[in-house]
Amino acid sequence: MRQINPSTQMKQLCIKLSITLIIALCLIPLSAKKSSYTTLKPAHFKTQIEQTANPCIIDIRPAADYAVGHIAGAINMDSNDLHFISTLKHLYPETETIFVYCKLGKTAKPIAEKLATNGFRNVFSLKGGITAWGKKLPVAF
Numbered sequence: 719m720r721q722i723n724p725s726t727q728m729k730q731l732c733i734k735l736s737i738t739l740i741i742a743l744c745l746i747p748l749s750a751k752k753s754s755y756t757t758l759k760p761a762h763f764k765t766q767i768e769q770t771a772n773p774c775i776i777d778i779r780p781a782a783d784y785a786v787g788h789i790a791g792a793i794n795m796d797s798n799d800l801h802f803i804s805t806l807k808h809l810y811p812e813t814e815t816i817f818v819y820c821k822l823g824k825t826a827k828p829i830a831e832k833l834a835t836n837g838f839r840n841v842f843s844l845k846g847g848i849t850a851w852g853k854k855l856p857v858a859f
Contacts, residue, residue, distance in 0.1 A: 755830035755841035757823070760851040763844045767791075767817055774810050775817045778829055779848070783821065787857035788848065792819075797829045803836050812837040819844035819851070 758766060767773045767789075775792040777784050784794040795802060810816070816838050820826040823846045830843035844851060851857070 754839075755827075755834040755843055757827060757830070757843045757845045759845050760853075760855055763817065763819075763842060763851070764855055766815075766842055770815045770817075772814065773817055774806075774814050776806075776819070777848070778818060778820050778825060785859075787852065787859055789817075789819065789851065790856075790858040792817075792858075797825070803832065806833070807837070812839060814838070815840040815842070817842045817844070819847050821847045822849055823847040 767775065773791065775789055777788045777792040777794045778797040779788075779794070781794055784792075788794070795805070799805070806816070816830075816833055818826045818830050818833065818841065820829075823844055826843045826847060830841045834841045848857065
């Protein structure tokens with residue numbers, strides 16, 4: 719059996735540790751970019767809004783739908799606007815709690831994910847949208 723020089727063993731160990739460290743450092747940015755948002759039913763969405771000091775409530779429906787009725791305190795924004803994310807970042811720090819909703823909840827989910835992916839840490843989407851909200855909770859005009 720061939721014996722390996724202790725110096726060679728140390729070099730091999732250093733190489734293995736270096737490779738492991740490089741791989742670990744490469745994976746950190748991937749895990750940090752993981753998006754995180756929460757979809758809530760209307761009653762929980764309302765409770766979360768009430769428990770938030772300065773909630774940012776965003777209605778992403780067309781302006782005409784917003785005018786017919788919306789959640790009190792909501793602002794209307796076009797999520798298809800190319801500057802949607804940068805506008806939000808200009809208006810609100812990434813630490814603000816963002817509540818986003820649409821008509822049925824299907825459009826708001828990917829927008830909530832996009833907001834989370836772009837640095838917003840506390841993002842909530844309304845399950846079932848304003849349609850579900852309006853069945854049991856009041857809307858503003």
